[in-house]
Amino acid sequence: MFKCLLNSNYDSWSYHRRILQKTISSPQFTKETVESTQALFREMEGLWKLIDNIDGDVKKIDFAGWLSQFTFENTLFSLTTLRAHNLINYYNAINPQNKVVVPEGTIPNSHSFIESSKMIFEGAHFFLLTPKILRNSPGISETRDHLLKNKAWTSNNLLKLISERRTQVENSNEKIDSNGLLTRFLTINTDKDINRNIADDKHTEKISDDDIKATIADLLLGGTFTTASMLSAIVYYLGHNPKEQKRMVQELDDVLGSDRDSNITLDQVNKLEYTDTVFKEATRLFPNIPVNIRANAEPSEIAGYRFLANTQFMIDIEAIHRSPDYWNDPDTFNPDRWTNNPDPKQFNNYYQFGGGVRVCPGKKMALAEVKTIVALLYRNYDIELVDKVSPLNYKYDVIKIVQELEIKIKPRN
Numbered sequence: 001m002f003k004c005l006l007n008s009n010y011d012s013w014s015y016h017r018r019i020l021q022k023t024i025s026s027p028q029f030t031k032e033t034v035e036s037t038q039a040l041f042r043e044m045e046g047l048w049k050l051i052d053n054i055d056g057d058v059k060k061i062d063f064a065g066w067l068s069q070f071t072f073e074n075t076l077f078s079l080t081t082l083r084a085h086n087l088i089n090y091y092n093a094i095n096p097q098n099k100v101v102v103p104e105g106t107i108p109n110s111h112s113f114i115e116s117s118k119m120i121f122e123g124a125h126f127f128l129l130t131p132k133i134l135r136n137s138p139g140i141s142e143t144r145d146h147l148l149k150n151k152a153w154t155s156n157n158l159l160k161l162i163s164e165r166r167t168q169v170e171n172s173n174e175k176i177d178s179n180g181l182l183t184r185f186l187t188i189n190t191d192k193d194i195n196r197n198i199a200d201d202k203h204t205e206k207i208s209d210d211d212i213k214a215t216i217a218d219l220l221l222g223g224t225f226t227t228a229s230m231l232s233a234i235v236y237y238l239g240h241n242p243k244e245q246k247r248m249v250q251e252l253d254d255v256l257g258s259d260r261d262s263n264i265t266l267d268q269v270n271k272l273e274y275t276d277t278v279f280k281e282a283t284r285l286f287p288n289i290p291v292n293i294r295a296n297a298e299p300s301e302i303a304g305y306r307f308l309a310n311t312q313f314m315i316d317i318e319a320i321h322r323s324p325d326y327w328n329d330p331d332t333f334n335p336d337r338w339t340n341n342p343d344p345k346q347f348n349n350y351y352q353f354g355g356g357v358r359v360c361p362g363k364k365m366a367l368a369e370v371k372t373i374v375a376l377l378y379r380n381y382d383i384e385l386v387d388k389v390s391p392l393n394y395k396y397d398v399i400k401i402v403q404e405l406e407i408k409i410k411p412r413n
């Protein structure tokens with residue numbers, strides 16, 4: 001979309017990918033994600049407490065709406081150490097009578113960032129599926145221009161943010177010591193390099209603002225709505241499967257202990273085995289990137305058909321996840337299928353995070369974030385779906401973004 005990681009230039013991709021491997025895929029980053037997620041979750045709970053819509057402690061919230069603000073804020077903070085305070089902006093938008101003051105230091109236009117990011121997926125869908133000749137035709141060219149203008153807006157705002165941080169870094173006389181990815185990128189191959197062998201020997205230049213922007217944009221887009229929609233899918237399937245929900249809550253109590261205010265550690269998160277199978281099962285049924293694309297470097301023969309080199313293949317992940325060839329009773333939500341005598345075929349046929357060299361670099365971060373949120377949510381609240389009949393409400397533009405999921409939350413006794 002911004003052509004840095006999500007591109008087909010091997011040299012540029014592998015260079016940036018290597019850097020990500022040593023940063024966002026590292027154990028340190030995963031540990032920090034558990035910590036930042038908890039801090040932000042407590043901020044979100046503080047805002048939930050202010051909502052007064054049902055009865056005392058019982059609140060009705062649009063989980064999908066809150067969580068896309070949350071994952072945007074959390075990803076932005078992990079990448080840049082900047083705060084968008086999107087949760088407060090969101091609260092203020094839905095509670096105009098009882099607004100909360102937005103703290104100073106918030107990045108400008110932060111509330112528009114998330115809407116604009118969502119529209120970038122619409123743009124990707126549009127440019128992927130609309131032939132050029134149609135894009136230029138009257139009636140459709142307005143949509144094209146609107147989408148391009150939106151992308152330019154995000155691009156310019158990110159560039160501004162990067163150039164401001166670059167000036168700070170270059171003018172600073174103090175030792176720079178930040179794990180934020182943006183600062184790391186800015187110091188690569190400079191005399192202030194804080195990265196210790198993170199770049200390779202081939203690339204000796206500083207990374208340009210444009211390249212940093214492309215990577216940050218890919219990560220921000222890759223990390224926000226995917227993670228939020230995964231969380232909505234988990235809450236939706238648990239809401240429809242109370243027995244499994246009860247079993248998961250029991251595991252949370254066993255692993256996390258009885259103190260509902262205690263901090264959760266990465267170690268504890270890693271011990272949540274049943275919870276992990278719940279995630280796998282919810283995302284098997286609702287893979288929010290339902291189609292992946294690959295091309296063959298050489299001519300190939302597949303299933304008796306011959307294909308020229310550079311043919312694009314669309315992999316229908318959703319069909320694979322629900323195929324009776326690989327899964328028993330594929331449409332049933334059954335977390336136990338992952339642990340009770342699992343059919344070995346199923347492990348090669350689960351693609352929530354893709355696979356091979358291009359497997360999602362944010363997988364560990366996403367799982368740490370999702371597990372921490374689910375643990376805090378179900379440890380501390382009774383959760384109920386408001387509408388137990390309708391299917392999950394999503395929009396599909398390259399990825400499936402859950403639009404709304406109303407739930408009732410009540411602090412647990």
Ligand code: HEM
Pocket residue numbers: 005006007017024075218219220222223224226227230288289292293351352353354355356357358359360361362363365366
């Ligand atoms: C539940 C959350 C997530 C899901 C379901 C998801 C899923 C995926 C999938 C299916 C791919 C394609 C992999 C392939 O082609 O084999 C991908 C790639 C990618 N993801 Fe994620 N992802 C998630 C979270 C994240 C997060 C948190 C980040 C970063 C902060 C991220 C950044 C990326 C990037 C940059 C790529 C492109 C990698 C490349 O082409 O080398 N994702 N993701």
